Amino acid sequence: MVEAARPEGADGRERQIWRVLESVADPEIPVVNIVELGIVRQVRAGADGRLRVRITPTYSGCPATEVIARSIRETLDQSGCADVMLETVLWPPWSSQWLSDSGRRKLEAFGIAVERGEPGQVACPRCASHQVECISEFGSTPCKAHYRCRECFEPFDTFKCL
């Protein structure tokens, strides 16, 4: 499992920024924050010494991307980090593998299943049965598909494997 890109040996300022970023919730799935979603890729000083936060969009067309960038900017500004620059990078492309373990647990507790490894490897978030079927490859947001449990008949969203 690839954890979020947060390095172990981050210094005080970088740690502070990671904590600030952890307070920014995803606008469409507010139970998880943007660090848990794997949207924040890096906090690092550039050649000029200024700290840079690098983020990456989940899907090219995800309408939440701009809202997320705006709320990161506002949160940084309000936390005394107005000097920190925000950059959007496309490489490497976002992967559902970057979802942290805590992010997965929160999504599942919220009723959103998470595909494990391969598309279709899904457990019902209500009864944990693997007897599930895909109703639609596309759900309420670009990152989700729609499933139904054949055991308890619960309809549920699934975070897609991308």
Next chain:
Amino acid sequence: MSTAAEAGSAEVSRAERIEYLLRLADTSLVAGQRLGELLGHGPTLEEDLALGNISLDLIGQARLLLALAGRIEDKGRDEDALAFRRDAPQFRNMSLAEQPNEDFAATIVRQCLLDAWQLETYESLTGSREEALADIAHKAVKECRYHWRFSAGWLVRLGDGTEESHARVSAALGALWRFTDELLTPDALDAHMAVCGIGPAPGLIRERWDARVSAVLAEAKLQKPPHQHYPWHGKRGVHSEHLGHLLTEMQFLPRTYPGVTW
């Protein structure tokens, strides 16, 4: 793209790089706008959501590509300026992308033929020497795989479905097949991009597209139409009448209220 690493010594102009990016960007944009027309009109709620989500991905890809073209051009045009303030002859999309939705069968056939092309093209562009384009391609190819799963899945269900669904999807395939030659036949610019290590090697996309599409047609119990050399030149700015109508709707707001924001 094995040729990309070896190639790359040939000269490429800024205008050629922009022209090539517009072909990719406009194809995504126009296809995305077409699918967007179906919002609220899908045959079922699930299909409505699916088509809307695919539309969003395509428009997202178009934004990234248009923004890149604007940066290379360096004349202050951003993705909005390029999307909303060019007329039909300046659009470089493949003619297939602008064909109308007609019925669900025609929408699925168009999307399926286009998805296969985008999937193979972006796959190959992940090795492009145009680094920013390779970055976009890495992202787009993952999304296109999902689009293909959806459209190919529906093609099989319709083709191998009822008498009526088979008849409709066969008719749509017959009507749209003539636009595929443009996707697969490299012109001088495509060939030059390949030599420069930016675009796919000539013939590569045709070979891979043909294998992919032939397999799904067989599974869908659909007859592959005979090859039709039809001189469509959407990628050079010569379009069918449909593009003008599409742009009229897409560009209405920013044209009527220039500079308007949310």
